Amino acid sequence: MGEIRLEKVHKAFGSTVVIPEIDLEIADNEFVVFVGPSGCGKSTLLRLIAGLEDTTSGRILIDGEDMTARAPAKRGLSMVFQSYALYPHMSVYKNIAFPLKMAGADTAVIDEKVRNAARILNLTDYLDRRPGQLSGGQRQRVAIGRAIVREPKAFLFDEPLSNLDAALRGSMRLEISELHHQLNTTMIYVTHDQVEAMTMADKIVVLNAGRIEQVGSPLELYRSPRNLFVAGFIGSPR
Ligand code: ADP
């Protein structure tokens, strides 16, 4: 479970067309990276999948079911933001528990899921702390923990590491890849960082001005870029 299909997805804000038309298939359990320059529509595309934006036209299907008009909470997806979006006045435990509490889960179930997520993310010793008492990497793990407890069909990450320093980015990259192996869940990961795309992706979707330039494995894009844009983007060091 976790197959996502976009059919002729078009998005405009007023008269500004951001996504002219995109068709895309994401297989269950695939790690897909959307990569492209700033302003090319990566976040918009992710938000359309999450349901945080409405499509102007086209359809979004998850496991064959039309989700186009479905509210974000009813799509079975979890989104992780670059800004963490944690509640500063709540403990780590309560931050992770929050979505379950909102959904009315019972206390024992919440406790088991929170502790399980904390174990996976090495946060067990930090459950009583507030976000302000954590490092950037730990905060990002809390945000991921909050996504995990919902047991989503897919995780959507929007540049989750861009607020971290280079060394931490490297280790979090490995952690997220490891998480993907452990959870066996579809992940869509947005970045403008070629290294993240090349090292983490099963499949890379290269976007340019709201269009897909090329879709392929890191090796395919590296060896046979379809055009200069892809070659420049995948090939050029940053
Ligand atoms: P990226 O994440 O690749 O940097 P975005 O998806 O954030 O790009 O933005 C793509 C384009 O859509 C940009 O030109 C941006 O200004 C525009 N855009 C995004 N959100 C809105 C909005 N709510 N209203 C108007 N324009 C928007």
Ligand code: MG
């Ligand atoms: Mg963005």
